[in-house]
Amino acid sequence: MSNREHKSGFISIIGRPNVGKSTFLNRVIGQKIAIMSDKPQTTRNKVQGVYTQEDAQMIFIDTPGIHKPKHKLGDFMMKVAQNTLREVDLILFMVNADEGYGRGDEFIIEKLKEVKTPVFLVVNKIDQLQPDELLPIIEQYREFYPFKEIVPISALEGNNVDRLLEQIKLLLPEGPQYYPADQVTDHPERFIVSELIREKVLHLTREEIPHSIAVVIDKMSKDDNKDVIHVMATIVVERDSQKGIVIGKQGKLLKEVGKRARLDIENLLGSKVFLELWVKVQKDWRNKSIHLKDFGFRD
Numbered sequence: 001m002s003n004r005e006h007k008s009g010f011i012s013i014i015g016r017p018n019v020g021k022s023t024f025l026n027r028v029i030g031q032k033i034a035i036m037s038d039k040p041q042t043t044r045n046k047v048q049g050v051y052t053q054e055d056a057q058m059i060f061i062d063t064p065g066i067h068k069p070k071h072k073l074g075d076f077m078m079k080v081a082q083n084t085l086r087e088v089d090l091i092l093f094m095v096n097a098d099e100g101y102g103r104g105d106e107f108i109i110e111k112l113k114e115v116k117t118p119v120f121l122v123v124n125k126i127d128q129l130q131p132d133e134l135l136p137i138i139e140q141y142r143e144f145y146p147f148k149e150i151v152p153i154s155a156l157e158g159n160n161v162d163r164l165l166e167q168i169k170l171l172l173p174e175g176p177q178y179y180p181a182d183q184v185t186d187h188p189e190r191f192i193v194s195e196l197i198r199e200k201v202l203h204l205t206r207e208e209i210p211h212s213i214a215v216v217i218d219k220m221s222k223d224d225n226k227d228v229i230h231v232m233a234t235i236v237v238e239r240d241s242q243k244g245i246v247i248g249k250q251g252k253l254l255k256e257v258g259k260r261a262r263l264d265i266e267n268l269l270g271s272k273v274f275l276e277l278w279v280k281v282q283k284d285w286r287n288k289s290i291h292l293k294d295f296g297f298r299d
Ligand code: GDP
Pocket: 015, 016, 017, 018, 019, 020, 021, 022, 023, 024, 124, 125, 126, 127, 128, 153, 154, 155, 156, 157
């Protein structure tokens, strides 16, 4: 072991369909992840892959809601997508060198402008180009957004992918290894379930509860011989006063949170759900490493 610092962070890959996002992830993370990426429920926000080096860990987050929806996308999905973009350390905006700037890109760039997160432009499929064709494409995109880095790659053939990973590492903050080195994916639905519950709390408490509350999914599975998915979740607040607000008079508010969240979770999972909610006070949970390890992304 060297005594270089350890870096880690969350990275969202966005881009129009077919630009090569999955191909890139498969190349970086290896074959195991491909098993996950084509499940029907993957239109939701989740950890897509974890890439671990000795001195760095990159956690790639899928944010599919961010490409221009073909059908009307729920406000909620858009909000989740946008929150994700806000919370990650880096956004990779992947485009297809072969096609150049298009209308779907416009929509994404609008979203990028709404967040402060740094963005790399990843120009993929350069194997399809003549060398002199690359610069005009880059210039096209550069007009619309001040990218932190611009990295041309071929995800399919592997050109320049290592360089991109180096650039990512340079940008990531110092941080712990969140996942064991051999773990490449996370449970996809847990994060969205916690966001659904969090949304109900925020909605029903209006301004009284800060957006920074966390929801921990303690359990999400079928009990023996039952057709119902049993979800146990803890709403974590920072102060006793907030606990009182979230529970409400005679537990009324929490009950309403549970009722609304359960309906959404049933829709999400396509199954009957038994939802149990707890509220817990934990001071200073917002410290980032604790938050990410023990709350949103726990396995
Ligand atoms: P996604 O929808 O963004 O996840 O795109 P995919 O990874 O599914 O890729 C869409 C298509 O583009 C597939 O047929 C890939 O083989 C192809 N593709 C991805 N990356 C490259 C690349 O670097 N070069 C070329 N020529 N094709 C690529």
